[in-house]
Amino acid sequence: MKWAAQWISPAQITLLRVVFGFLPILTLALSMRVLSWRHLRHLHHFFVMSLLATAAYYFAFAQGTALLLSSVAGMLSGAIPLFAFVAALVFLRDEPLNPKSVGGTLLGFLGILLIARPWTGIGDVDLAGVAYMLAGSMSVGVSFVYARKFISPLQLPAVALATYQMGLACLVLLLVTDLAGIDRLYQDSRATWGLIAGLGLCGTGLAFVLYYVLVQRLGAVVAASVTYLPPLVALAIGVLWVGEPVEALDIAAMIAILVGVCTLQLGRQTTPGPQEVAQHAVVKPE
Structure with missing residues (x-):
């Protein structure tokens, strides 16, 4: 994304x-x-998920x-x-509210505050960039709730859900994206192949494919643990x-963020929370 952003727009x-x-x-x-015309009666739900968990999420991160x-x-x-x-706490009210969950949430957001460092003033860390990243994270968080309430009860194959969601996101993005100058990306082979092969394929x-294989073989909770790896990988690659x-x-x-998330997990009860919906909702490992 960083290489490509030097040549084309985030959209x-x-x-x-x-x-x-x-x-x-789609090939898988x-x-x-696993695709069926009968699934089209749920098109409105797939459309909402295409915005929350794909189009808006990816655009905000880009x-x-x-x-x-x-x-x-x-x-x-x-x-x-x-x-x-x-x-989930606000909209579903089935997540445990206890000292561990509250402490984990506060610790995680303390980590966000330390990264943003708003007290240093403009110029150190771009607060607009921080806002976009948090907006993308919030979009995914809300998508868990929507999937829990409306997608999971459908009991559709996960790969089918991913196909409908990403296909609709493609259509939405094609309608709203200005394609002028998109060919500039090809001036930099590193950015071109990084975006097509690395970020896309x-x-x-x-x-997504590997994620659903993990869900099937190891269960949703273990598979969802990959959510905690991107910050470590991104830091290592960046440095x-x-x-x-x-x-x-x-x-x-x-x-602080990772410890906060781990504390949240320790504070959870047996009632399934957002991570457990991962086998029905489309949640991408970064």
Whole structure:
């Protein structure tokens, strides 16, 4: 996303990511024969999910990454489980509200605050970029709630849900994205193949496929644990590969977010929360 943002707009990045991620998902769905015309009666639910968990989510992250260091953007993506918990607490009211869950939530948002550092003023960390990353995380969190209430009861194959969701997102993005200058991406082969192969085919399409394989073989809770890895991976890539600076405060912030999420997990009861819906909702590992 960071490389591509030097050549094309965040909306164009989002469109290409979804298109090239949709192709392997569609191929898998057709080979498994899980698509059915009967599913069209639920089209309105698929459309909402295409906005919450794909189009709006990916656009916000692309916009945020364009304004922030990739390592900082990656660390902020660790807030996704926090927003999922808060959204479930507000709208579903079936998440445990106890000292551990409250403490974990507060600790996670403290980490976000340490990354944003609003007290330093404009110029250190772009607050608009932080806002976009948090908006994307919130969009995914709300999508868990929507999927729990309206998608999970349908009992449709997960690959079919992913296909409908991403296909509709492709149509929406094609309608609203200005394609002027999108060919500039091809001036940089690193950005081109990074977006098509890395972000699209691997980071979106194949990531969904592998995720559902994990859900089937290991269960939703274990599979959903990949949500906690992107901040670590993004920080490592940003520092070691891209050469971005990192401060001790950034490390402390990331640790606070991850510890907050782990504390949330410890504070959960047997009632399934947002992560358990992952086998029915479309939640992408970053």
